Amino acid sequence: MIKRKVVLRFPASVVEYPFIYTLAKEYNVVANILKANINPRKEGRMVVELSADDKDFDAAMDFLQSRGVIVLPLEQQVNWLEDRCTQCGACTVICPTEALWMKRPEMTVSFNGEKCVVCEHCLKACPARAVEALYLSGE
Amino acid sequence: MQLRSYAEINEKISKGQVVVVTAEEVLGLVEEHGVEETARRVDVVTTGTFGPMCSSGAFLNLGHPAPRMKMARVYLNGVNAYAGLAAVDVFLGATEIPAADPANQNFPGAFNYGGAHVIEDLVAGREVLLEATAYPTDCYPRQKLETWIKLDEINEAYLYNPRNCYQNYNVAVNLSDRTIYTYMGILKANLGNANYCSAGQLSPLLKDPYYRVTGIGTRLFLGGGTGYVAWYGTQHNPAAARGENGVPRMGAGTLALIGDLKQMKAKWLRGVSYLGYGVSLQVGVGVPIPVLDVETLRYAAVRDEEIFAQVVDYSEAYPQRIAGSLGEVSYAELKSGTIVIQGREVPTAPLSSYPKAKEIAEILKSWILRGEFTLTEPVSKLPSADSGIKLNPLKVQK
Numbered sequence: 001m002i003k004r005k006v007v008l009r010f011p012a013s014v015v016e017y018p019f020i021y022t023l024a025k026e027y028n029v030v031a032n033i034l035k036a037n038i039n040p041r042k043e044g045r046m047v048v049e050l051s052a053d054d055k056d057f058d059a060a061m062d063f064l065q066s067r068g069v070i071v072l073p074l075e076q077q078v079n080w081l082e083d084r085c086t087q088c089g090a091c092t093v094i095c096p097t098e099a100l101w102m103k104r105p106e107m108t109v110s111f112n113g114e115k116c117v118v119c120e121h122c123l124k125a126c127p128a129r130a131v132e133a134l135y136l137s138g139e
Numbered sequence: 140m141q142l143r144s145y146a147e148i149n150e151k152i153s154k155g156q157v158v159v160v161t162a163e164e165v166l167g168l169v170e171e172h173g174v175e176e177t178a179r180r181v182d183v184v185t186t187g188t189f190g191p192m193c194s195s196g197a198f199l200n201l202g203h204p205a206p207r208m209k210m211a212r213v214y215l216n217g218v219n220a221y222a223g224l225a226a227v228d229v230f231l232g233a234t235e236i237p238a239a240d241p242a243n244q245n246f247p248g249a250f251n252y253g254g255a256h257v258i259e260d261l262v263a264g265r266e267v268l269l270e271a272t273a274y275p276t277d278c279y280p281r282q283k284l285e286t287w288i289k290l291d292e293i294n295e296a297y298l299y300n301p302r303n304c305y306q307n308y309n310v311a312v313n314l315s316d317r318t319i320y321t322y323m324g325i326l327k328a329n330l331g332n333a334n335y336c337s338a339g340q341l342s343p344l345l346k347d348p349y350y351r352v353t354g355i356g357t358r359l360f361l362g363g364g365t366g367y368v369a370w371y372g373t374q375h376n377p378a379a380a381r382g383e384n385g386v387p388r389m390g391a392g393t394l395a396l397i398g399d400l401k402q403m404k405a406k407w408l409r410g411v412s413y414l415g416y417g418v419s420l421q422v423g424v425g426v427p428i429p430v431l432d433v434e435t436l437r438y439a440a441v442r443d444e445e446i447f448a449q450v451v452d453y454s455e456a457y458p459q460r461i462a463g464s465l466g467e468v469s470y471a472e473l474k475s476g477t478i479v480i481q482g483r484e485v486p487t488a489p490l491s492s493y494p495k496a497k498e499i500a501e502i503l504k505s506w507i508l509r510g511e512f513t514l515t516e517p518v519s520k521l522p523s524a525d526s527g528i529k530l531n532p533l534k535v536q537k
Contacts, residue, residue, distance in 0.1 A: 086189070086409055086421055087495050090324045093332035093488040104476060107493035124249060125325050127191065127411035127490075128421070 003051040005034070007135075009070040010044035019069065020048075027060040028052055035135065047074060047135050075136040076118040080111035084130035094125040141432050145516040148182050148429050152513050159183045159507045161500035162341045162428075162439060169440040178436035183507055183514065184428040186343040186439075187360070187499030190336055190491030191411055191419040193322065194302035194373060196232040197258055197400055200294035201269065203227055208281035209273040214238075215257045215288075216267050226279055230299075231257060233410075233420035247320040247415025255420035256410030258298075261290040262362070263405035296400040298362060298408075302372040304424050306344035306392040307379075307448055310335045310468060310487075312480060315454035320415025324490055326453055333450065333478055333485045338496035339443045339470030343426035344392050346439045348385040349524060350377070352429055354517025359396070360425030360503045363407035365512065366398025371521045376530040385438065388447045388467060392521065396424065407499070423495065425503040429514050443470035450480055460532065 010019070015038060023029040035047040052060060064071055080100065087109050091100045099115035100122055102108070122131045151157040158181050160168060165184050168177045199220070201210065213222045213229045217237040220229035235254035242248050260267055266287045275282050290296055311323035312333045319326050323334045339345065347353045357368040372393025379391035407423030430436045449464035451457050468478045474493070477484045506512035522528045 086411070087492040088190070088421075089489045089492070090334070091488075093327075093334070093486050094325055102476070102488075105474060107474060107489065124247075124414045127324075127413055127419070128409060129251070129412065 001051065002054055002057040003049065004057075005047065005049045005074040005076070007072040007074050008044075008046045008048060008064065009072065010046070011068050012042035014067050014069065015042050015044045017067065019064065019067075022063070023050070023060055027063065028056045029060045077134045077136060078113070078116050078118055078120065078122065079132045079134055081130045081132065084128055085109055085126075086128045086130070088127065090127055091122045091125050091131070094121050096121070100131075142178060143182065143429075143431060145429060145431075145514055149513045151182055152507060152510055155508075155510060157182050157507060159185060159504045161497065161504055162186045162346050163497060163500070165436070165440050166340065166442055169436075174437050174440060175433050177440070178430055178433040181430050181436065184346065184430060184436070184439045185425055185500040185503040185507070186341055186346050186428060187423070187425040187496040187503065188304060188338040188342050188491060189407070189421060189423045189495035189499060190338070191322070191413075192300060192303045192422040193234050193419045195298065195300035195420040195422055196230055196254065197261075197296060197298050199229050199231060199296050201227045201229065201288065202294050204281060204284055204286070206280045207278065208271065208284055209276060209279040210271040210284075211273040212271065214268075214270040216252070216260065218252070218254050218257050220254075222271075233258065234418050236418055243415060248417075249414065250412045250417050253410065253412075253418030255418050258400070258420060259405050259408055259410040261296070262400060262403050262408050264290060290401060298366065298396070298398050298400050298403065299369065300396045300422065302374060302393045303396045303422060304343050304372070304394045304426075305337070305390050306342070306348070307387045307446070308336045308390050309451040309457070310448050310473065310478070311453045311457070312450055312465065312485065313454045314452045319454050320413070321453050322413055322416050322419070323453060324488070325414060330480055330483055330485050333473075333480065333487045334490055335448060335470075335473050335487060336490040337448070337470065338491055338493055339446055339474070340441065341493065341496045341500055343424060344394070345386060345446055346441065347426075347428055347435075348381070348387065348438055348441075350392060350521040351438070352431060352435055352517070353394075353426055354520045356515055356518040357426065358512070358515040359427065360423065360499055360506075361396055361398035361403070362400075362423055363404030364398055364402030366396050366424075367515075368394050368517070368521075369397040370395040374530060375522065375528065377522055377524050377526055378529050381524065382445070382447060384441055384445055386441055386446050389449045423499050425499040427503060427507065427512075427514055443474060446470045448473070450478070
């Protein structure tokens with residue numbers, strides 16, 4: 001079983017094709033669409049979580065690429081907005097990996113991106129909304 | 140024995156000779172020189188706090204359009220402001236949420252925007268959408284209005300906060316087996332975390348526990364501008380249990396504060412959202428303590444180790460108003476990062492920012508040193524421990 005978040009880029013020529021339906025029907029792929037849009041040049045971009053058996057997953061990837069769809073790995077990143085942070089500390093007991101942590105005895109909040117696992121619990125735990133999640137596609 | 144008067148302190152301020160230290164700096168001085176010597180040397184101790192204070196809001200006079208309008212229902216960026224006052228006067232409460240907000244229908248609600256955010260937007264100089272309706276009268280014929288307003292274009296705008304600067308507060312924990320969402324933040328199941336909310340040794344009323352020098356009319360730092368103590372705050376409870384050092388061991392005194400919104404800064408008035416609970420306003424307050432005598436300084440020199448708070452279960456005891464505490468911990472323990480409750484180590488988090496409280500105490504100190512801020516003698520005392528005032532619960536009779 002493979003479960004992976006990817007970014008799909010659709011050229012204008014295929015943007016009207018029902019890919020998600022085909023993935024489900026022909027390849028038994030479960031697609032959870034996280035974000036999707038079509039730009040004015042009619043090119044599509046979709047952030048999607050795909051899960052399927054290994055064999056089905058590989059076949060699905062081959063199918064997408066054969067139709068001209070570019071499949072890119074998704075990288076997620078949490079950004080701590082220091083300017084918006086009010087240094088309260090509410091996030092520090094919610095963060096499971098101590099990526100958001102408190103320097104003592106100064107009691108200042110800091111963020112260590114290397115420890116962050118992008119669970120996104122902090123996004124709603126921060127009263128000042130000083131954390132944001134970014135989806136990067138490595139484009 | 141009195142060491143100095145308000146007039147003498149203000150004269151020193153005008154001559155640039157005043158000695159001011161923050162409530163944190165005073166601790167080092169007392170350690171080095173003792174209480175009496177420090178009291179002789181220091182004229183003013185500045186305190187500070189920056190935390191969520193829900194009982195806050197702003198009175199606004201929006202000005203009359205042509206033709207004139209009574210403005211019976213008023214919305215600012217979709218948030219209802221109370222308009223049951225004279226025409227075009229409104230009160231915008233910090234915790235009000237837009238009528239269209241789903242609140243906790245999709246639990247836990249996000250509460251991304253509310254009255255507190257409108258106040259922050261106004262203070263930041265941003266345009267705010269004003270929508271108003273009214274029934275027509277001969278003097279106020281207009282029935283509908285939609286326009287943009289800015290803080291510097293409306294008439295009076297002043298913050299009036301009925302309950303700020305709580306003198307001490309509960310430490311909130313969760314004994315149940317599910318996560319709960321409270322005004323004390325997210326509390327994880329089975330004593331997953333303990334949240335507290337006080338600046339401890341920097342907090343204004345913890346450094347003047349019997350309100351000897353903080354009273355009605357006291358000038359202070361409010362939201363980045365100057366404000367005043369208007370009255371004692373709602374739920375002011377000076378009779379709460381105190382330690383031998385006079386410091387309340389639970390929520391006790393409170394202050395009602397007033398100040399000109401147009402002087403304030405968005406940095407010190409921040410709209411905040413508590414998941415599953417609602418909107419609040421993070422307010423910065425700094426109160427100067429004039430060292431009138433040795434006693435004043437002795438109280439102002441109390442440390443985190445000597446200030447205690449009660450640990451309260453917010454899954455059952457608090458909501459059901461069941462009295463009792465799971466124990467008592469000091470602010471020094473709370474700030475260490477873990478406390479022990481029922482034999483278990485529990486991680487702690489503050490909701491009130493200690494570094495920002497320190498920054499406020501520093502700013503107030505610099506205002507006084509530069510001669511921009513003088514001290515006021517209270518025109519009337521706040522009710523203290525001997526006043527007989529106590530907190531009344533509501534009897535439900537039906």
